[in-house]
Amino acid sequence: MWFSRQVPGGISVDLQPPETEQEVADVARTLLGAWRDATSGRDAVLFDRELWTVLARAGLLDGGLPSLAGGAGFGLFEQCVVLAEVGRFGAPVPYASSIAVATAIVAEFGTLDQIERWALPVWQADATFGVVDGAGVSVRGGRLYGTNKAVAAGAFADFLLVITQDGVYLTCRSEFAVVMARSRTTGGISSAPVEFDGADAERLAGQEAVARAGARAALASCAWRLGAMEKALSTVAAHPRVQVGESITDAAEMRALVNRIRIGADELRTALRQAAVCPPGDPNAERQLEAARHRAMLAAQAIRYAARLPDDDDVDSEDFPLR
Numbered sequence: 001m002w003f004s005r006q007v008p009g010g011i012s013v014d015l016q017p018p019e020t021e022q023e024v025a026d027v028a029r030t031l032l033g034a035w036r037d038a039t040s041g042r043d044a045v046l047f048d049r050e051l052w053t054v055l056a057r058a059g060l061l062d063g064g065l066p067s068l069a070g071g072a073g074f075g076l077f078e079q080c081v082v083l084a085e086v087g088r089f090g091a092p093v094p095y096a097s098s099i100a101v102a103t104a105i106v107a108e109f110g111t112l113d114q115i116e117r118w119a120l121p122v123w124q125a126d127a128t129f130g131v132v133d134g135a136g137v138s139v140r141g142g143r144l145y146g147t148n149k150a151v152a153a154g155a156f157a158d159f160l161l162v163i164t165q166d167g168v169y170l171t172c173r174s175e176f177a178v179v180m181a182r183s184r185t186t187g188g189i190s191s192a193p194v195e196f197d198g199a200d201a202e203r204l205a206g207q208e209a210v211a212r213a214g215a216r217a218a219l220a221s222c223a224w225r226l227g228a229m230e231k232a233l234s235t236v237a238a239h240p241r242v243q244v245g246e247s248i249t250d251a252a253e254m255r256a257l258v259n260r261i262r263i264g265a266d267e268l269r270t271a272l273r274q275a276a277v278c279p280p281g282d283p284n285a286e287r288q289l290e291a292a293r294h295r296a297m298l299a300a301q302a303i304r305y306a307a308r309l310p311d312d313d314d315v316d317s318e319d320f321p322l323r
């Protein structure tokens with residue numbers, strides 16, 4: 001059944017609810033492309049709430065739920081497919097931190113009550129999650145203390161998933177303070193220092209959840225970078241010649257560069273797929289994750305090169321902090 005979605009800016013697009021990997025990519029690309037066209041020329045924002053709502057209505061936020069629960073039963077790889085499109089368009093939405101990591105971990109390790117309180121509002125686009133990697137944060141008596149200097153989506157997140165040495169904790173915005181919002185609009189990325197001073201926190205799970213959250217965060221970063229790399233590919237392909245410093249790259253060199261980036265994107269996509277479909281506990285999982293990380297590092301080099309091309313301020317030239 002086809003349905004219509006209104007994207008920010010008043011543009012209506014007709015879509016079919018996604019069921020397969022390709023349909024997920026097509027729906028995400030259609031919506032984000034329409035968003036880019038409708039918001040071109042506007043001031044950059046840390047978080048586009050209207051776009052977040054559109055993604056929810058299209059089934060891209062709760063798609064990881066089983067079909068019996070109203071979702072499409074997406075796995076991690078389908079979420080990575082959406083993230084690649086978010087990276088391609090530099091969309092200011094916290095899909096990685098909120099969907100690929102936080103609510104996925106809550107759904108896997110939480111009770112029904114925890115899922116209803118912490119994950120459901122995010123799937124309905126009424127809230128967002130930030131992720132704290134635990135650096136600079138300690139847990140004493142069930143409370144959080146310390147400061148983390150770069151919390152993904154910390155400037156606007158309603159909830160935080162805090163990954164510590166002894167387990168994963170959940171806390172809400174009233175329990176932490178944003179020290180100083182640090183805005184980065186390149187590639188739609190934002191982070192902020194967050195301070196905990198005895199923040200009340202709810203323990204979600206132990207070491208297994210810590211490992212799973214870390215792996216998901218790493219793959220989310222790789223997926224975002226894949227989209228940014230494909231954006232870099234289109235940018236480089238559009239420039240037959242470019243001057244970098246005193247060196248002028250000729251057409252033949254540009255074609256060779258395009259080919260290297262295209263091969264790199266294909267290799268990163270393959271590594272990402274293999275890592276994402278590895279079942280938890282699979283002895284090959286860590287090896288596949290490292291392969292994806294390695295390919296993502298190579299992708300970052302291509303992205304940095306493309307960032308030096310003229311008229312392409314949207315290509316991210318810095319490393320991706322989990323968003």
